[in-house]
Amino acid sequence: MSQLSYSLPDGSTVNIEEGQSYEEAVRQIGEGLLRNALAVKVDGVNHALKEPAETAGRLEVITRGTDAGYDTLRHSTAHLMAWAVQELYPGTRFAFGPNIENGFYYDFDRDEPFTEEELAQIEAKMRELAKQDVPIEREIVSREEAERIFADQPYKLDQIRHLDETEAAELSIYRMGRFVDLCEGPHVPSTRELKAFKLLSLAGAYWRGDSDNAMLQRIYGTSWFKKKELDEHLAMLEEAKKRDHRKLGRELDLFGVMEQAGPGLSYWFPRGDILREQIIDYWKAVHRANGYETVTTPHISQAALWETSGHMQFYKENMYVFEQDDQPYVVKPMNCPGHILMYQRTKRGHRSLPVRYCELGTVYRAELKGTLHGLMRVRGFTQDDAHHFCTPEQLDDEVSLCIDLVKEIMGAFGFDDFKVELSVRDPENKQKYAGTDEEWAAAEASLVKALEKHGLDFTREEGEAVFYGPKIDVKLIDAIGRRWQTSTIQFDFNLPRRFGVTYTDRDGEDKYVYMVHRAIMGSLERFIGILTEHFAGDFPLWLAPEQVRVLSVSRDQHGYAEQVAGELRQRGLRAHADVRDEKIGFKIREAETMKIPVMLIVGKNEQDQGEATVRRRHVEGQRALATGDLAAELLDEVARRA
RNA sequence: GCUGGCGUAGCUCAACUGGUAGAGCACCUCACUUGUAAUGAGGUGGUUGGGGGUUCGAGUCCUCUCGCCAGCUCCA
Numbered sequence: 001m002s003q004l005s006y007s008l009p010d011g012s013t014v015n016i017e018e019g020q021s022y023e024e025a026v027r028q029i030g031e032g033l034l035r036n037a038l039a040v041k042v043d044g045v046n047h048a049l050k051e052p053a054e055t056a057g058r059l060e061v062i063t064r065g066t067d068a069g070y071d072t073l074r075h076s077t078a079h080l081m082a083w084a085v086q087e088l089y090p091g092t093r094f095a096f097g098p099n100i101e102n103g104f105y106y107d108f109d110r111d112e113p114f115t116e117e118e119l120a121q122i123e124a125k126m127r128e129l130a131k132q133d134v135p136i137e138r139e140i141v142s143r144e145e146a147e148r149i150f151a152d153q154p155y156k157l158d159q160i161r162h163l164d165e166t167e168a169a170e171l172s173i174y175r176m177g178r179f180v181d182l183c184e185g186p187h188v189p190s191t192r193e194l195k196a197f198k199l200l201s202l203a204g205a206y207w208r209g210d211s212d213n214a215m216l217q218r219i220y221g222t223s224w225f226k227k228k229e230l231d232e233h234l235a236m237l238e239e240a241k242k243r244d245h246r247k248l249g250r251e252l253d254l255f256g257v258m259e260q261a262g263p264g265l266s267y268w269f270p271r272g273d274i275l276r277e278q279i280i281d282y283w284k285a286v287h288r289a290n291g292y293e294t295v296t297t298p299h300i301s302q303a304a305l306w307e308t309s310g311h312m313q314f315y316k317e318n319m320y321v322f323e324q325d326d327q328p329y330v331v332k333p334m335n336c337p338g339h340i341l342m343y344q345r346t347k348r349g350h351r352s353l354p355v356r357y358c359e360l361g362t363v364y365r366a367e368l369k370g371t372l373h374g375l376m377r378v379r380g381f382t383q384d385d386a387h388h389f390c391t392p393e394q395l396d397d398e399v400s401l402c403i404d405l406v407k408e409i410m411g412a413f414g415f416d417d418f419k420v421e422l423s424v425r426d427p428e429n430k431q432k433y434a435g436t437d438e439e440w441a442a443a444e445a446s447l448v449k450a451l452e453k454h455g456l457d458f459t460r461e462e463g464e465a466v467f468y469g470p471k472i473d474v475k476l477i478d479a480i481g482r483r484w485q486t487s488t489i490q491f492d493f494n495l496p497r498r499f500g501v502t503y504t505d506r507d508g509e510d511k512y513v514y515m516v517h518r519a520i521m522g523s524l525e526r527f528i529g530i531l532t533e534h535f536a537g538d539f540p541l542w543l544a545p546e547q548v549r550v551l552s553v554s555r556d557q558h559g560y561a562e563q564v565a566g567e568l569r570q571r572g573l574r575a576h577a578d579v580r581d582e583k584i585g586f587k588i589r590e591a592e593t594m595k596i597p598v599m600l601i602v603g604k605n606e607q608d609q610g611e612a613t614v615r616r617r618h619v620e621g622q623r624a625l626a627t628g629d630l631a632a633e634l635l636d637e638v639a640r641r642a
Numbered sequence: 643g644c645u646g647g648c649g650u651a652g653c654u655c656a657a658c659u660g661g662u663a664g665a666g667c668a669c670c671u672c673a674c675u676u677g678u679a680a681u682g683a684g685g686u687g688g689u690u691g692g693g694g695g696u697u698c699g700a701g702u703c704c705u706c707u708c709g710c711c712a713g714c715u716c717c718a
């Protein structure tokens with residue numbers, strides 16, 4: 001018997017006898033490791049632990065608790081669900097069933113639609129099957145065998161036919177009891193591993209993600225190693241539900257969508273409008289301090305402008321187009337052409353660059369109805385848009401400035417954890433893209449340089465760039481760990497050519513500018529939705545629509561309460577008095593429900609002393625302060641945006 | 643746009659297999675004058691999203707439509 005040698009990631013090797021299982025190799029590395037091992041990879045190919053070892057190579061062990069371990073667990077849970085469905089609803093056709101972030105799904109094709117009750121039945125069946133401690137076994141079969149096994153599974157056959165003949169002369173399948181799936185694995189060794197899972201929702205999904213294909217039924221679920229993890233995840237989902245900006249927008253009387261007026265159009269009630277105003281004021285101040293000029297462009301323009309930009313040809317179905325004086329007009333879906341016209345109102349030379357125009361421009365896009373969602377996806381929204389027009393020499397500084405602003409502005413709202421993606425061309429399909437190789441190279445270099453300068457990690461995504469230039473997308477992480485795509489910095493090699501956006505260089509030649517689009521918050525509406533969920537409606541003092549509410553204890557203090565509130569307003573705080581004939585407990589409850597950060601209680605004692613008792617949300621203990629001292633303290637907090 | 647689900651008072655939700663649309667909160671009126679998360683009593687409020695149909699009778703069943711929700715697709 002010959003020996004098989006495996007190299008490990010740390011550089012060491014282990015040897016086992018041919019015919020022994022991979023489990024033996026893992027045991028040699030360590031008993032502890034074996035206890036946590038789920039599967040192995042040899043030269044990148046998945047194997048089950050119990051499989052007899054055949055070829056030597058580079059060995060990786062997939063263990064519980066790691067990212068790969070969770071992926072494996074969730075993938076196996078997807079199979080378990082499919083098995084349960086097969087048991088309960090014979091004849092169901094199976095499509096894909098992968099793991100996804102925090103869970104898994106499986107797409108089924110069944111004549112009857114699944115119902116919520118059936119979801120519970122499937123989950124019960126899964127528990128029953130999992131308890132049987134059924135091994136999950138990997139097997140290699142020929143294409144012919146595979147076609148025979150999946151003879152009554154059209155999607156699997158389609159999948160087999162799509163696999164490359166030479167690269168996949170043999171296919172791997174995984175068996176779990178009576179369920180068998182075409183699958184590369186890896187999987188956990190036994191269904192015993194699958195215990196902390198829950199089916200979550202039901203939705204339609206196209207076969208292979210193509211809207212021309214059949215619509216399948218997708219069941220989503222989540223799966224974890226420990227019950228505690230599952231409970232925590234479900235608690236997070238509950239928390240997310242509580243923070244839903246649509247719910248808080250209504251409860252806190254901030255904003256909403258009016259059904260009579262049409263979908264995807266947001267209305268800002270008095271309280272919500274204050275939120276907007278605070279953000280806008282801050283945003284403009286930061287931009288002016290950083291060398292931007294604010295501009296305003298009209299909401300509509302003749303379609304000719306959008307012919308030049310190319311939007312009439314390529315974006316028409318998303319635009320609101322109408323007629324006036326026999327002329328086609330467009331409601332702007334973007335601000336760029338307007339800024340370009342302003343740039344072009346005069347002759348530009350290299351000495352007058354860079355030009356940085358910024359605008360909180362409200363744009364309208366006819367998004368598909370099914371994609372609309374609260375404030376997160378709307379048809380009318382305000383972009384915090386800016387366009388930089390610059391020379392090649394200025395690129396680095398301009399991109400760097402954009403990233404400075406992302407960090408500064410996001411930091412002001414309490415976000416300092418980001419995930420950054422750099423999207424570049426698909427190297428195989430360069431002809432799809434506008435711009436020259438030199439431009440793409442220079443732009444990417446500037447983006448990378450700026451990210452490195454700011455110490456931001458990023459992933460490079462080939463083929464993810466839009467056709468007109470490379471870009472950086474920034475996702476921020478909110479208070480409960482969710483990611484939101486907000487900021488974007490995009491080069492544009494298309495519009496400068498279409499509009500002829502140039503500057504006169506030192507040598508007297510007119511050259512195309514480098515044009516950068518960027519947005520920090522993305523859309524103001526969406527950003528406020530994110531903020532609402534991030535803070536769970538508990539906005540910091542500088543943003544809070546109503547900062548202070550003065551509560552009178554009895555009728556005798558009504559005048560004094562009004563006086564205190566008036567003084568605070570004079571000093572620039574958003575304060576109101578609640579002088580209704582209600583008990584103080586009732587008024588406090590209501591102020592707490594409305595998440596007002598500062599409550600001032602004024603009774604006989606306070607009035608006699610010329611003070612107010614401060615009751616702050618989420619803060620234990622109370623203090624009595626004179627109005628002037630209190631105002632100074634609060635204004636300082638507002639100024640620090642604490 | 644596509645698949646599935648859901649629309650009852652301003653809000654949260656009731657109303658068995660078709661049989662007189664209700665409750666709490668909010669709102670209005672009155673009384674109480676209040677000390678740290680709900681004072682009491684009374685009252686107003688609905689074309690059950692909208693149209694059409696089945697039926698002696700529709701919130702409930704059918705159909706069209708509008709909107710919302712979960713996804714898919716899209717996102718120059």
